[in-house]
Amino acid sequence: MIGTENEILKSVGQFIAKKCNNIVIMSHENPDGDAVGSAVGLAEILQNNGHNVSIIFPNDYPYFLKWFSSKIEILIYDNQKKNIEEKMKKADLLFCLDFNEVKRAGKLKKQLLEFSKPKILIDHHLQPSLFCDYIISEPSYCSTAELIFDTVHKLNLASSINYNAAEALYTGILTDTGSFSHNISRANVFRVVSELLRYGINADKIHSNIYHNFSVERMKLLGYCLNEKMEILTELRTAVISLTKEEQAKYNFQIGDYEGFVNYPLSIKNIVFSALFIEKEGLVKASFRSKGSFPSNKFSKDHFNGGGHLNAAGGESSESLDETLGNFKHLLMHYKHQLINTKI
Ligand code: 5GP
Ligand code: MN
DSSP states (O other): OOSOHHHHHHHHHHHHHSTTOEEEEEEOSSOOHHHHHHHHHHHHHHHHTTOEEEEEESSOOOGGGTTOSOOOOEEETTTOHHHHHHHHHHOSEEEEESOSSGGGGGGGHHHHHHOOSOEEEEEOSSSOOSOSSEEEEOTTSSOHHHHHHHHHHHTTOGGGOOHHHHHHHHHHHHHHTTTTTSSOOSHHHHHHHHHHHTTTOOHHHHHHHHHSOOOHHHHHHHHHIIIIIOEEEGGGTEEEEEEOHHHHHHTTOOTTTTTTGGGGGGGSTTOOEEEEEEEETTEEEEEEEEOTTOOHHHHHHHHHSOEEOSSEEEEEESSOHHHHHHHHHHHHHTTHHHHHTOOO
């Protein structure tokens, strides 16, 4: 929490106590499972509590997240500019979820900055910048979804949690922990999960909806990446994969198709750092994953204008894909000592 916990919860509680507020919930660009799950979860809870709630994202989210039971509409700025601008004009309150700096709002950055009513951030990334009036930031949490569950209890809104909210919040926790493989050492994660399961959600089905729902092309693209594109820099305990626009087109690339690819090389013995570079229109998107103390977020912040968590971060480069790869490998030489000494 920034400010005392009681002060912030009291203020947020007072805003929510007024029924029939128009509330907008937004999250970051390239929304992932935690962005979508925490937004849908909070929206359901606030709607059950008597508010008019809209969810907005800067750009579209992956197909393997389009199965939620919630019927609350999700507006995408890319296709619904006018509609979103109207909603923002009418809104009494804006929630920002799962991001810690304005830049991550992407195409909604202007809307966010110009919003003049109270803004509340709920997030689990380190060191949030102060772009909201009320900041609930808990970097020890595995996901924003987990934090929302605890926050709504503190706001005395637990009775508004329903099946749809539980399903969405569970999804945020599931995806941000890589299906319960990282950031899972706090007992609270499993306490929250066990409480969510009491709402009757089907965890097996949710897992299948997300992880057993890929296209054939996506599976083949993964095979191609691991077989033909993965470079192992043994001395530097690093693996790197890159994909050109042509390669993505060849495998009929859909939004979210490369999500998770960057994690695979970390299962190789002795690899402590993995990087994935994706060529996009006018920029290269970077994803970094690490083990132990090697700070992916600091590396990304210092060299790729990005950030994230200690072991999972992202950023971008405005150089060409080849130049980006060359620079990355060159940069790694400066981290050789740190990489060699990283304890897993
Ligand atoms: P991913 O590699 O899955 O896109 O992102 C991993 C983590 O890094 C997420 O926590 C995400 O919020 C963060 N992240 C991804 N891209 C960026 C970026 O461009 N800037 C910042 N600050 N964080 C990012
Ligand atoms: Mn998250």
